[in-house]
Amino acid sequence: MLTGKTASKGRALGKVFKFEKKELHIKKETCEDPKQCLKAFKDALAKSSEELRALRDRTLEKLDEDHADIFEAHIEMVNDVEIRNQVIAMIEDKKSAQLAYKTVTDQFIEIFEGMEDEYFQARAADVKDIQHRVLSHLLGEPIKDMSMVDTDTIVFATDLTPSDTANFDFSHIKGFVTETGGMTSHTAIMARAYNIPAIVGVKNALNQVEDDMLVYLDATDNKIHLDPDDATIEKAQTAIKADERHLEILKEYQHIKTKTKDGVHIPLFANIGSDRETDVLDENGAEGIGLFRTEFLFMDSDKMPSETEQIESYKKVFSAIQPVIVRTLDIGGDKALPYLDQDKEDNPFLGKRAIRLCFEEIEMFKTQIRALLKAATDQNDLRIMFPMVATRDELIRAKNIVSEVMDALAEQNETYQKTVHFGIMIEIPAAALNAEQLGREVDFFSIGTNDLIQYLFAADRMNSAVSYLYEPFDPTLLRLIDTTIKAAKATDTEIGVCGEMASNLDTALILVGLDIDELSMNPSSILEIRRALSKIPMDALKTFAEDVLEQPDAHAVKACIKRFKESFDM
Numbered sequence: 001m002l003t004g005k006t007a008s009k010g011r012a013l014g015k016v017f018k019f020e021k022k023e024l025h026i027k028k029e030t031c032e033d034p035k036q037c038l039k040a041f042k043d044a045l046a047k048s049s050e051e052l053r054a055l056r057d058r059t060l061e062k063l064d065e066d067h068a069d070i071f072e073a074h075i076e077m078v079n080d081v082e083i084r085n086q087v088i089a090m091i092e093d094k095k096s097a098q099l100a101y102k103t104v105t106d107q108f109i110e111i112f113e114g115m116e117d118e119y120f121q122a123r124a125a126d127v128k129d130i131q132h133r134v135l136s137h138l139l140g141e142p143i144k145d146m147s148m149v150d151t152d153t154i155v156f157a158t159d160l161t162p163s164d165t166a167n168f169d170f171s172h173i174k175g176f177v178t179e180t181g182g183m184t185s186h187t188a189i190m191a192r193a194y195n196i197p198a199i200v201g202v203k204n205a206l207n208q209v210e211d212d213m214l215v216y217l218d219a220t221d222n223k224i225h226l227d228p229d230d231a232t233i234e235k236a237q238t239a240i241k242a243d244e245r246h247l248e249i250l251k252e253y254q255h256i257k258t259k260t261k262d263g264v265h266i267p268l269f270a271n272i273g274s275d276r277e278t279d280v281l282d283e284n285g286a287e288g289i290g291l292f293r294t295e296f297l298f299m300d301s302d303k304m305p306s307e308t309e310q311i312e313s314y315k316k317v318f319s320a321i322q323p324v325i326v327r328t329l330d331i332g333g334d335k336a337l338p339y340l341d342q343d344k345e346d347n348p349f350l351g352k353r354a355i356r357l358c359f360e361e362i363e364m365f366k367t368q369i370r371a372l373l374k375a376a377t378d379q380n381d382l383r384i385m386f387p388m389v390a391t392r393d394e395l396i397r398a399k400n401i402v403s404e405v406m407d408a409l410a411e412q413n414e415t416y417q418k419t420v421h422f423g424i425m426i427e428i429p430a431a432a433l434n435a436e437q438l439g440r441e442v443d444f445f446s447i448g449t450n451d452l453i454q455y456l457f458a459a460d461r462m463n464s465a466v467s468y469l470y471e472p473f474d475p476t477l478l479r480l481i482d483t484t485i486k487a488a489k490a491t492d493t494e495i496g497v498c499g500e501m502a503s504n505l506d507t508a509l510i511l512v513g514l515d516i517d518e519l520s521m522n523p524s525s526i527l528e529i530r531r532a533l534s535k536i537p538m539d540a541l542k543t544f545a546e547d548v549l550e551q552p553d554a555h556a557v558k559a560c561i562k563r564f565k566e567s568f569d570m
């Protein structure tokens with residue numbers, strides 16, 4: 001059995017297809033008949049363009065113009081006059097077409113890789129992609145054609161690029177396993193966009209499977225069962241059928257607002273970590289974005305994203321859906337930036353993290369605020385949220401920095417959004433206990449239960465040795481959340497939850513019963529929770545939550561939830 005990081009939930013049973021990009025080696029360096037070699041070169045360009053046009057059309061049909069544009073750019077590169085002329089000159093000089101094309105494109109790759117600007121660095125990957133395609137034709141070793149797949153298949157790969165996945169026939173491709181990649185990798189985003197189970201970061205996966213080996217990919221449990229026995233196959237088939245039936249039922253809830261049985265609207269928002277994840281909002285029925293974790297844009301890059309790059313990314317998100325709660329950088333703790341020179345700390349989770357680090361790295365923080373204000377010029381609802389605020393002083397300081405940035409923009413005659421709705425994460429117990437004072441300074445709160453739990457019980461969220469203390473069902477935590485919600489209501493401050501407790505049906509029911517205004521979650525949890533809420537009236541949820549708060553410990557809370565759900569046939 002293999003395991004990795006679940007990038008897209010679900011289950012699939014299928015045969016292994018090892019998607020390996022072969023290293024292409026130049027077989028011939030010289031050319032005796034330049035006319036013949038020129039013809040071979042032009043044929044290879046024509047075949048490559050033809051393939052890319054087919055990929056573009058298929059992508060347009062299955063996804064959208066943005067994704068299809070990638071191939072438009074590749075077609076242009078294949079037909080680039082400068083590359084073409086240089087290759088032709090080398091062929092006329094009796095070099096083989098293979099050698100000429102590789103030499104010229106290698107030079108372009110080197111130039112792009114050496115450029116400061118990240119946009120041009122990314123172009124190096126595009127040239128590599130087309131180089132591989134054209135060379136595969138010149139060498140007579142065309143790329144393995146995934147459209148030939150005619151049985152349920154799980155693709156195993158080192159990583160998958162956009163041109164790889166665009167060639168996939170998703171009526172047969174049922175899952176992805178990749179050796180590299182994280183939650184925001186291209187594979188992860190694609191898998192979520194197509195609703196295909198995927199486990200990424202599986203070390204050495206390709207060496208442990210053979211083509212056509214049967215595999216049960218259980219991305220609900222982060223497990224890949226190789227060559228499963230009959231009992232496992234039967235279990236898998238039953239679970240997959242049940243998933244399919246369940247998905248059909250959930251689809252009915254895709255385009256409606258989330259309401260309790262008696263019609264109380266509780267917006268369900270999505271948590272996202274990159275502008276690419278806006279792809280999955282509609283199919284999961286998100287009513288907005290309740291947490292945009294902006295630090296991933298910084299973590300996915302090997303240098304600080306510029307103001308322009310940030311503006312581009314924020315604009316994409318703002319134009320995809322409204323409202324959007326943008327969280328300013330939450331770097332530190334487990335989220336390091338390799339290019340930011342930081343002193344080593346003994347307790348990083350209790351150290352210079354999030355807003356504390358932003359006060360120190362003031363230029364980084366101000367650039368992000370500038371980018372947000374400039375990106376939101378057309379938005380009338382810019383919501384900026386500061387993470388890890390412990391005291392009122394910190395909050396005032398952060399707001400003052402935004403005012404300073406606005407003043408500077410005004411002085412420079414820049415266009416920017418002048419109205420900002422401020423919010424903070426409530427993820428430190430001191431902030432929860434001081435919510436009434438903090439509420440007078442902000443428009444909204446979002447409870448970050450992932451951190452609130454670790455700081456309340458002094459139990460590292462990453463350390464499995466103390467996971468018994470990391471308990472979302474503990475009534476002490478629930479009472480603290482209740483106090484915070486009451487303080488928010490007393491000060492007219494909107495209050496939501498964006499930690500994992502919002503994504504879990506059991507805890508989501510408690511939160512709604514405690515009178516939370518919105519929940520922001522993993523997009524794939526939205527429809528499930530919307531469906532459950534539609535079956536329960538608000539009064540019942542409130543009585544249930546009161547009952548929960550009276551319980552002595554987490555076991556009793558869980559028993560209480562079980563009884564409650566059973567009373568609604570859940």
Ligand code: PEP
Pocket residue numbers: 291293330427447448449450451452498499500
């Ligand atoms: C949280 O702490 O609950 C939260 C949503 O933030 P993160 O998981 O990014 O720390």
Ligand code: MG
Pocket residue numbers: 387427448450451
């Ligand atoms: Mg947090």
